[in-house]
Amino acid sequence: xxxxxxxxxxxxxxxxxxxxxxxxxxxxxxxxxxxxxxxxxxxxxxxxxxxxxxxxxxxxxxxxxxxxxxxxxxxxxxxxxxxxxxxxxxxxxxxxxxxxxxxxxxxxxx
Amino acid sequence: xxxxxxxxxxxxxxxxxxxxxxxxxxxxxxxxxxxxxxxxxxxxxxxxxxxxxxxxxxxxxxxxxxxxxxxxxxxxxxxxxxxxxxxxxxxxxxxxxxxxxxxxxxxxxxxxxxxxxxxxx
Numbered sequence: 001x002x003x004x005x006x007x008x009x010x011x012x013x014x015x016x017x018x019x020x021x022x023x024x025x026x027x028x029x030x031x032x033x034x035x036x037x038x039x040x041x042x043x044x045x046x047x048x049x050x051x052x053x054x055x056x057x058x059x060x061x062x063x064x065x066x067x068x069x070x071x072x073x074x075x076x077x078x079x080x081x082x083x084x085x086x087x088x089x090x091x092x093x094x095x096x097x098x099x100x101x102x103x104x105x106x107x108x109x110x
Numbered sequence: 111x112x113x114x115x116x117x118x119x120x121x122x123x124x125x126x127x128x129x130x131x132x133x134x135x136x137x138x139x140x141x142x143x144x145x146x147x148x149x150x151x152x153x154x155x156x157x158x159x160x161x162x163x164x165x166x167x168x169x170x171x172x173x174x175x176x177x178x179x180x181x182x183x184x185x186x187x188x189x190x191x192x193x194x195x196x197x198x199x200x201x202x203x204x205x206x207x208x209x210x211x212x213x214x215x216x217x218x219x220x221x222x223x224x225x226x227x228x229x230x231x
Contacts (some may be wrong), residue, residue: 001172003154017148034215038155045205045221046155057219060176080132097169099216104137104154 004102022090030071034093117227132206143209148202
């Protein structure tokens with residue numbers, strides 16, 4: 001149950017687009033279309049942003065989108081805004097019927 | 111509205127036990143799978159355990175297997191985590207979360223604020 005691999009940090013300017021990668025194996029990310037993304041502001045509970053690789057829950061801005069290629073999933077945030085500054089975590093269902101998270105990415109909006 | 115409120119955290123000595131509770135309101139608790147996810151101070155999210163909506167299946171992270179047990183009481187709309195043989199590395203904020211997916215989608219759409227467990231002598 002090794003954690004999925006995410007960049008520790010990323011930054012972007014307001015209005016720019018950024019992509020956060022999430023790399024796993026064929027036993028998790030690559031084997032199932034069950035990747036989710038969560039946003040967490042300091043001191044707050046995580047918030048679901050993307051599920052089933054590409055689907056957005058009601059109420060989540062369409063500036064957030066997800067994709068997957070092979071063992072790597074990605075979260076793209078377009079038109080960066082100050083309130084997007086947060087930690088982002090990916091997760092995936094695994095072949096052991098467990099859930100695994102990525103190590104998290106700290107997004108800074110310059 | 112959906113609310114999840116954890117309780118039961120505190121300071122406990124290594125090797126001792128603790129039981130966490132998660133009170134659920136605002137939805138039909140018995141229709142949803144539930145998870146425990148923890149976050150050590152200054153660290154990322156770590157999945158702990160899941161129990162399916164009907165209690166038929168329970169799965170655990172390797173780090174807690176054999177020491178922790180997840181359960182639910184649908185009559186009380188409450189999720190539990192029994193933690194035995196606690197170690198210093200179990201120190202974390204423990205969140206409960208609702209799963210809106212089917213059996214293996216594991217989509218956590220609502221989270222509680224968490225309860226802090228500190229394992230220290």
